[in-house]
Amino acid sequence: MSAIHTVAVLGAGTMGHGIAQICAMAGCDVRLFDVDEKAASSGAERVRANLDKGMARGKVTEEERDSALARISIATVIADAVHGVDLVIEAAPELVELKAKIFAEVDGAAPDHAILASNTSSLSIGEIAGAVSDASRFVGMHFFNPVHIMKLVEVVWGPETSDETRDAAVAFALRLGKQPIVVRDAPGFASSRLGIVLGMEAIRMVEQGVASPEDIDKAMELGYRHPMGPLRLTDLVGLDIRLGIAEYLHATLQSDAFEPPALLRSMVAEGRLGKKSGRGFYDWTE
Numbered sequence: 001m002s003a004i005h006t007v008a009v010l011g012a013g014t015m016g017h018g019i020a021q022i023c024a025m026a027g028c029d030v031r032l033f034d035v036d037e038k039a040a041s042s043g044a045e046r047v048r049a050n051l052d053k054g055m056a057r058g059k060v061t062e063e064e065r066d067s068a069l070a071r072i073s074i075a076t077v078i079a080d081a082v083h084g085v086d087l088v089i090e091a092a093p094e095l096v097e098l099k100a101k102i103f104a105e106v107d108g109a110a111p112d113h114a115i116l117a118s119n120t121s122s123l124s125i126g127e128i129a130g131a132v133s134d135a136s137r138f139v140g141m142h143f144f145n146p147v148h149i150m151k152l153v154e155v156v157w158g159p160e161t162s163d164e165t166r167d168a169a170v171a172f173a174l175r176l177g178k179q180p181i182v183v184r185d186a187p188g189f190a191s192s193r194l195g196i197v198l199g200m201e202a203i204r205m206v207e208q209g210v211a212s213p214e215d216i217d218k219a220m221e222l223g224y225r226h227p228m229g230p231l232r233l234t235d236l237v238g239l240d241i242r243l244g245i246a247e248y249l250h251a252t253l254q255s256d257a258f259e260p261p262a263l264l265r266s267m268v269a270e271g272r273l274g275k276k277s278g279r280g281f282y283d284w285t286e
C-alpha cells in the first residue's frame with residue numbers, strides 16, 4: 001500500500017476539524033469537505049483556534065501552526081475533495097444511509113489505491129462498506145473527542161477489510177501520534193461495548209438506592225483509577241446519546257447487560273440530559 005500524503009476529511013464538525021488538524025500536523029495535505037460550506041470554514045477556524053491555544057501553552061510553535069494551516073484546504077465539491085488522495089476519512093452524522101450515500105459518491109471519484117475510512121462510533125463497517133466497489137480497502141478509524149488530545153483510535157476491521165488496509169490504518173494512526181487498537185466489526189466495537197455496560201449498571205445502582213451518584217463515581221475513580229466515574233461521564237456525553245447506544249447494543253447483542261434502566265428512560269423523557277440541559281445525575285447550572 002502506498003504512503004499517505006494527501007487526506008480528504010468529509011464532514012468538518014466536532015470530529016472532522018480535529019481529524020483534519022492532526023493529519024495536517026503529521027505533514028499530510030488535507031482537503032476538508034462539508035455539505036455546509038459555513039461548517040467547512042468554521043471547521044478550519046476551529047483548527048486555527050486549537051493551534052493558537054497550543055501555541056499559547058507552548059505545545060505548538062508558530063511555524064508548526066502556520067505550516068499545518070497552510071496544508072489544509074477547503075473543498076466545496078466531494079469529487080474535488082477526494083481526487084488523487086491516498087486516504088478518505090468520513091466524519092459525517094451517524095446515519096448509515098447518509099454514510100453509504102457519501103461513500104457511493106467517493107467510490108467513483110477517489111483513486112483505486114485510496115483507503116476509505118469511516119469515523120463511525122457504532123455503525124457496522126461491513127454495512128457502510130457495501131456502498132463501495134472494493135470493500136477490501138474499507139476500514140473503521142474511530143477517533144475520540146477532542147481528537148487532538150485523545151490518544152485512542154479504534155481500527156475496526158470489517159468482514160471484507162484486507163490485512164493490508166487494516167495494517168495501513170494502524171500505521172497511519174501511529175503516525176498521527178495515536179495509540180491504535182484493532183477491533184473486529186462487532187456492535188459497540190471495544191470502547192462503547194464496555195463503557196455502556198458500566199454506565200447502565202451504575203444507573204441501575206442509583207435506581208436501586210445502592211449509593212449516591214457521587215459515591216458510585218468515586219468507587220470507580222478512587223478504587224479503579226478511572227479518570228471519571230460512569231455517571232459523570234454519562235452527564236457529559238448526554239443521557240439521550242447513551243440511551244440510543246444502549247438500545248442499539250441491547251437489540252444487536254441481545255444481552256440484558258445493555259438493557260437501558262427505567263431511570264435512564266424517565267430522565268431522558270423529562271429532558272434531564274446531563275450537562276447540555278443543565279441537569280443529569282449532577283447539577284451543572286452552578
Ligand SMILES: NC(=O)c1ccc[n+]([C@@H]2O[C@H](COP(=O)([O-])OP(=O)(O)OC[C@H]3O[C@@H](n4cnc5c(N)ncnc54)[C@H](O)[C@@H]3O)[C@@H](O)[C@H]2O)c1
Nearest residue numbers: 011012013014015034035036039091092093094120121145
Ligand atoms: N462527537 C463525538 O464525541 C464523536 C466521537 C467519536 C466518533 N464520532 C462520530 O463522528 C461522526 C461525526 O460526528 P460529529 O460529532 O463530528 O458530528 P457533527 O454534527 O459535529 O459534524 C458532522 C458534520 O458533517 C456534515 N455533513 C452532513 N452531511 C454531510 C455530507 N453528506 N457530506 C459531508 N459532510 C456532511 C455536517 O454539516 C456537519 O458539519 C459520527 O459518525 C459520530 O458518531 C463522534
